[in-house]
Amino acid sequence: MKVLIAGGGTGGHLFPGIALAEEVVTRHHANEVVFVGTERGLEARVVPREGYPLELVKVQGLKGKGLFSLLKALVALPLAFIESFRILVRQKPDVVVGVGGYASGPVVLAAWLMGIPTAIQEQNALPGLTNKVLGKVVRVVFIAFEEARRFFPEKKVQLIGNPIRRKLMDNYLRSHVAHENFSVLVFGGSLGARGINQRMLEALDSLGDLKGDVRFVHQTGKNDLEMVRKGYADKGFQAEVVEFIDDMSSAYAKADLVVCRAGATTLAELTVCKKASILIPFPHATDDHQTVNARALVDAGAALMFQESELTGQKLAETLRTLKSQPERLKGMEKKAALLGRPEAAKELADVCVDLMVQTWGPSGRERATPEAKKAPRSES
Structure with missing residues (x-):
């Protein structure tokens, strides 16, 4: 299984992603994890140190910006989507998980458009703007607080807690x-x-x-x-x-x-x-x-x-x-x-990623999927 984890910026977004990555790669020697983030975020320093590959996209936040900064961020979005599509074509992940932060938006949306199974992990009781938007299209929304449930479609929500580093x-x-x-x-x-x-x-x-x-x-x-x-x-x-x-x-x-x-x-x-x-x-x-x-x-x-x-x-x-x-x-x-406390959060999240992969590509993953599996519709999105 190959999982692409998108987002970061702060430790609050990044470290749950690191915890998921640890769970995925320790399950089987052939499993892979790749991160996508920005050069300004904490991931630029932490992810390589933890031994995971990191792809970069140029994207900025939209909320709480002045007019000039907002226009600059909007202009950068199309380029961020193009970069995201290129990364997904090159990496060929079985599943894409957004953990919040600027980079998760274009990457998860691009994955959804490509028919790759997607999920987001919301760490806080009040979701951020990016996850509120992505929650409408992804297949699964992982939450850590019951208070966050009302912001997402009920059938997609799974309350598992925040993954903690092994x-x-x-x-x-x-x-x-x-x-x-x-x-x-x-x-x-x-x-x-x-x-x-x-x-x-x-x-x-x-x-x-x-x-x-x-x-x-x-x-x-x-x-x-x-x-x-x-x-x-x-x-x-x-x-x-x-x-x-x-x-x-x-x-x-x-x-x-x-x-x-x-x-x-x-x-x-x-x-x-x-x-x-x-x-x-x-x-x-x-x-x-x-x-x-x-x-x-x-x-x-x-x-x-x-x-x-x-x-x-x-x-x-x-x-x-x-x-x-x-x-x-x-x-x-x-x-x-x-x-x-939910010490099994990373395990439960990884279990769902496996289910998403099997439902879409079959038990062997995307690279060995049958033609029928590759044509699987995005009805759950």
């Missing part, structure tokens, strides 16, 4: 270590989050009596590294302050509580790793989708949520103090997080 899950299971102090993991995504960084430093002023009892691991992003590192040191707290955490599985394993944003992939990791959390949604996320994401965990009793504009250092300190003093409450939040 390495994170495997390492997490091996990384459990005993630790004496209450450990708090703080991060705001790969680039950090200034709002979280500042609130955390402000909270330390109200936690002085806990200096010997609490340990922090804090991913700051590049811009705030020295400021945050100095803040912990000046106030006498134990802290491992880094720009970026490479081994998130170990970081999760050591944490008693997590303070973070509410991106879809982060929430999937929290639930699979069974972690209690304080969620601070990114206030400028499109359609405020991180707040909707977070509410699913809050309503289940797995997390607490604060809007960044309303959160003070003192309020954060009070919440940390309260949760530290209530270990049974923390255990309850962990159990409820675990109930939301």
Whole structure:
């Protein structure tokens, strides 16, 4: 089976695609995965590092643009479609899966027009514009939150959760270590989050009596590294302050509580790793989708949520103090997080890809399909 995964731009779109790729290639030595993205997206750096081929298209977003940028993006679309058709003819995938982001639009639409079975994977509770459009033509829509179901044709929707990278899950299971102090993991995504960084430093002023009892691991992003590192040191707290955490599985394993944003992939990791959390949604996320994401965990009793504009250092300190003093409450939040976790999401998604391939091309895939299979209609689209 050969799967083409289109999209990316951010880790939230890309990493579920990486997780699907890992599942596909480990099933059989002959399976292949190729990615399609843009040179500006995170995929340009991550996909080659992970060992997968990457094709590039030139495409830009349409939503939230000024008039000039919008016109420029519209002019680029026909070229993006031509590039997409060429890539599909050259790669001959059995199935195309869009994971969101600019590149997924023209590639998935081109695949649909060519009769190649298509699917999309929507990570968030509120779908983005690209997936809303693609949901009308693809055969299957994978969602991670029940709230997303209403945006797509009901017969196409499958609620499977967000696929998690195999390495994170495997390492997490091996990384459990005993630790004496209450450990708090703080991060705001790969680039950090200034709002979280500042609130955390402000909270330390109200936690002085806990200096010997609490340990922090804090991913700051590049811009705030020295400021945050100095803040912990000046106030006498134990802290491992880094720009970026490479081994998130170990970081999760050591944490008693997590303070973070509410991106879809982060929430999937929290639930699979069974972690209690304080969620601070990114206030400028499109359609405020991180707040909707977070509410699913809050309503289940797995997390607490604060809007960044309303959160003070003192309020954060009070919440940390309260949760530290209530270990049974923390255990309850962990159990409820675990109930939301879907560690089999990548496997289930790959299973459906196999079904799509067999329905369209037969069990041997596109290259060996019979003439009858190659004429299969797009009635399910």
